[in-house]
Amino acid sequence: xxxxxxxxxxxxxxxxxxxxxxxxxxxxxxxxxxxxxxxxxxxxxxxxxxxxxxxxxxxxxxxxxxxxxxxxxxxxxxxxxxxxxxxxxxxxxxxxxxxxxxxxxxxxxxxxxxxxxxxxxxxxxxxxxxxxxxxxxxxxxxxxxxxxxxxxxxxxxxxxxxxxxxxxxxxxxxxxxxxxxxxxxxxxxxxxxxxxxxxxxxxxxxxxxxxxxxxxxxxxxxxxxxxxxxxxxxxxxxxxxxxxxxxxxxxxxxxxxxxxxxxxxxxxxxxxxxxxxxxxxxxxxxxxxxxxxxxxx
Numbered sequence: 495x496x497x498x499x500x501x502x503x504x505x506x507x508x509x510x511x512x513x514x515x516x517x518x519x520x521x522x523x524x525x526x527x528x529x530x531x532x533x534x535x536x537x538x539x540x541x542x543x544x545x546x547x548x549x550x551x552x553x554x555x556x557x558x559x560x561x562x563x564x565x566x567x568x569x570x571x572x573x574x575x576x577x578x579x580x581x582x583x584x585x586x587x588x589x590x591x592x593x594x595x596x597x598x599x600x601x602x603x604x605x606x607x608x609x610x611x612x613x614x615x616x617x618x619x620x621x622x623x624x625x626x627x628x629x630x631x632x633x634x635x636x637x638x639x640x641x642x643x644x645x646x647x648x649x650x651x652x653x654x655x656x657x658x659x660x661x662x663x664x665x666x667x668x669x670x671x672x673x674x675x676x677x678x679x680x681x682x683x684x685x686x687x688x689x690x691x692x693x694x695x696x697x698x699x700x701x702x703x704x705x706x707x708x709x710x711x712x713x714x715x716x717x718x719x720x721x722x723x724x725x726x727x728x729x730x731x732x733x734x735x736x737x738x739x740x741x742x743x744x745x746x747x748x749x750x751x752x753x754x755x756x757x758x759x760x761x762x763x764x765x766x767x768x769x770x771x772x773x774x775x776x777x778x779x780x781x782x783x784x785x786x787x788x789x790x791x
Contacts, residue, residue, distance in 0.1 A: 497521055497538060504539045509574045509656065510546060511556040511630075520545050547654055547680030551578040557631035564634050564666040571668065574658040576678070580626040580633075581689040582649050623647070626689075627655075627668070639669035644677040651689040652682025 498518055505512060524533070524541050533541075558575050623645055625636035636657070638645070656676040662669045 497535070500535055501539055501542055505542070505546070508543075509558070509576050510543075511558055511576070512546065512554060513556065516549075516554055517542070547678065548652075548682070550652065550682045550684065551628055551630035551654075554630050557629055559629045559632045559634070561632070563663055564632060566663070567665055569663040571657070571661040571663050572659075574656055575629060577627045577629055577655055577657055578682075579649060579651065579653045579655060580628060580685060581651055582623055582625050582645065582647060584621055584647050585624045586620065586622040625670075627657075634663075634666050634668060636668040636670045640671040642670060642672050642675050644672075644675060649677075650681040651685035652680060654678040654680045 498514065498521060501521065502512070502514070502517055505517075520542050521538065524538065524545075559577075560569070560571070563569055563571065620641070621638065623638040623642070625638075625645075627634050627636050655678060657668065657670065657674055658676065659674045661674050
């Protein structure tokens with residue numbers, strides 16, 4: 495069996511999948527760097543593994559995760575999978591306060607909000623990391639469901655991890671714990687430049703400020719909610735359409751008598767020939783229209 499097949503089998507035993515062309519190029523490069531000196535298979539395996547830790551899984555394009563993992567509402571992931579961390583951020587704190595800490599301009603007033611301060615008997619807020627993960631083809635999220643001591647916000651983008659065991663996935667988010675994650679190490683230069691903590695937080699702050707202030711109207715139709723961004727011209731057109739609708743359910747006018755509390759006599763009765771108040775019912779409004787009366791003695 496040649497070195498390519500042996501090395502690939504060894505990588506697969508560690509749940510690592512690589513394309514044949516990448517593996518062959520990696521083996522050839524390692525031999526050139528060592529000037530053709532004899533390398534044991536174990537040494538070759540270790541050197542290929544080190545190169546894999548520094549490679550970008552997006553470029554390798556392999557896939558190991560179930561295809562429907564990112565789309566199913568609930569999915570139990572069983573097995574061991576080698577994944578790459580593209581970015582990592584702490585979602586338990588505001589992006590702005592984290593950005594100020596990284597810049598060294600942290601101010602206690604940043605954390606002041608309209609909410610009351612945390613009481614001494616209340617539990618202190620705990621860290622919650624959100625990871626952007628990929629197997630090379632599928633991109634998902636990983637949430638620190640319980641504390642994972644091996645990870646922190648300074649973990650380098652491109653770091654490789656093993657997720658293992660039975661892991662619950664909700665709407666494309668893996669609920670990770672200490673026992674379900676094993677950090678292998680590594681990094682990717684291009685991801686470090688793109689997804690540094692400073693750059694990621696800056697993008698998040700800019701996105702929040704861009705979306706702030708948008709007026710969104712929610713209208714309920716049965717059990718569904720429709721969000722409509724309405725302009726003044728749209729509202730004007732709707733009002734004109736309501737005015738043009740024919741009035742329905744108009745009650746006919748009737749004659750009424752005006753008198754005192756005493757029984758009315760035919761000769762003394764004062765008759766008023768009038769149209770009573772008419773109630774016009776429309777889809778969205780009720781209007782009462784009063785007409786002038788004519789007195790007939």
